[in-house]
Amino acid sequence: MKAKRLAVIANRGEMLKLARASSLEEAVRSVLASEGAEVVVVKDGIDGAIVYDRDGAQRVPAYKTKNVFSLGSGDVFVAAFCYAWAICGDAAANAAEFASQSTANYVETRTLPIAPPSASNVKLRDAVTKAGGKIYLAAPFREAGQRMLLDDARSQLQHLGMQVFSPIHDIGPGSAELVVQQDLAAIRQCDAVFAILNGSSPGTVFEVGYARALDKPVFCVTQNMRDVDLKLPTGAGAHLHEDYVSALFQIAWRS
DSSP, X not given: OOOSSOEEEEEHHHHHHHXXXXXXXXXXXXXXXXXXXXXXXXXXXXXXXEEEETTEEEEEOOBOOSOOOOTTHHHHHHHHHHIIIIISXXXXXXXXXXXXXXXXXXXXXXXXSOOOTXXXXXXOOOBOOOOOOEEEEEOOOSSHHHHHHHHHHHHHXXXXXXXXXXXXXXXOSOOHHHHHHHHHHHHHHOSEEEEEOOSSOHHHHHHHHHHHHTTOOEEEEOTTOOGGGGHHHHHTTOEEESSHHHHHHHHHTOO
């Protein structure tokens, strides 16, 4: 079988592997030529998507949501693009814009089906701009599970475009005389704090309070926390999220 019209949609890593290329531009040129594609759409995470056709490239932003449920989000993007481009006949850039908005609706509400392009709830969101900056990562790290989550948070924050200071990674273990003043200095120098709270780390709660006293924005993961343990971060105006992934994205696009 041969498609009458072909659009190739893939994320950045998939596109590079598909074309066996070292750069995105080279990969896209290869796919447009070798596959006979009319359009190539490269999904680029928090940076949105890039739509390529034979006339050039156009970037489409991602959109802000209160929560981020990422499971199935790629499938929703592809389905929405095909709906607008192949069925409704929209231009590729407009179809990608619709797909990005539809994906935002899905990751926030976890609901389907996809609303049609004419629906009033499709274009109601602010575009994402990566905040970047220096992030202080506050979290307990004494147990293996805590350390695994800490390592993952550090990696994810870096992947989302932020510089990360993590006391255990950047200072290491040591006495109060050796580490505390360095920790506090790092909080003073940071742009925001990402804190993982689990009810058993008074040091992390202290770091949250210290950062808020300096008017630093603080984003907390609060899974399995009692209300009494959340009094300080709540009263101090920290942003609280039960969902880990949502908290990561909220600090990435903080305004």
